[in-house]
Amino acid sequence: MNRAKRTEIFTRLRAANPHPTTELRYASPFELLIAVILSAQATDKSVNKATETLFAIANTPRAMFALGEAGLSEHIRTIGLFNTKTRNILKTCALLLEHHQGQVPRERAALEALPGVGRKTANVILNTAFGEPTIAVDTHIFRVANRTRLAPGKTPLAVEKQLLRLVPQEFLKDAHHWLILHGRYSCTARRPRCTDCCIADLCEFPDRASPTAPSLVKDSGDQPPHQTL
Template structure:
């Protein structure tokens, strides 16, 4: 895989989806933070169903705390790990009010200091809510980066660092979303849909199905 191939890969992904974004529903950075916290080991569809009712009654840290942990659980109990996620939400809301005036911070260290917020969650919020060119590596991105040869790595941090070095700067802001969508709908884990892949001729996957 060389730089010319990578540039062409992202040019084609951009042509397929000119304005990509997360499939999580949100209106504010706070709602995005909560949605991403809930998305661990859960589908975006499942999270959106839960947050549709949750955000209708609690769309700020103050309102979330007023709802209480059990109140949050009533809205999110269809999601995996809902009890620990509810605890993290409560603790995060407390810290947002105590340290940040109720606002979601725009700095990585401050985000990662919030309960339940790791590097991947921080990257999603920084990128999607605040327009920073970060790349959050989930299972889809990890698979696509390794399978295609765009930025192979043995763990998620190695892949993230590789993508940050190798994705052309012009495409870095949206690379996260393009790669997730590609992994979710085309370059699937068990059976990649190589026959409908827009980058099949550039991909270095040895077991292509075409």
């Protein structure tokens, strides 16, 4: 995989989707933070369903903290690990009020100090809420980067560093969204849709013509996968 191939890959992904963004629904950095915390080991669809009613009554740290455990958990109980997420969100709200005037911080260290927020979540916030050129390597991006040989690595952090180094600067801010959407809808884990893939001729995945393909371990939020393709 060389620079010319990488440039062409992102040129095509941009042409197919000029303005990519997250599928989580949010109206503020705080709403995005809560949605991303909830999305660990959960689908965006399930998170959006829960936050639709939650954000209608509590879309600030103060209002959400005032719900308490019983009130908050009632809104998110359909989401996996909701008890742990409830406690983390309430602690996060308290810290935002105590140390950040109720605002979501823009610094990585401050974000990662919040309960329920790891490097991946911090990268999503920095990129999607604040426009920073970061890449949050989830299971989809990890899979795409390794399969295509775009930025191979044995851990999410290794892949992240490779992508930040190798993705041409003009594509870096939106690369996160292009790659996650490509992994979600085209380069899927069990049956990648190679025949309909807009970058198939650039991909270096040796089994791309096969009807099935190796899959990664199950996504585990901010926990790294333990194997590569």
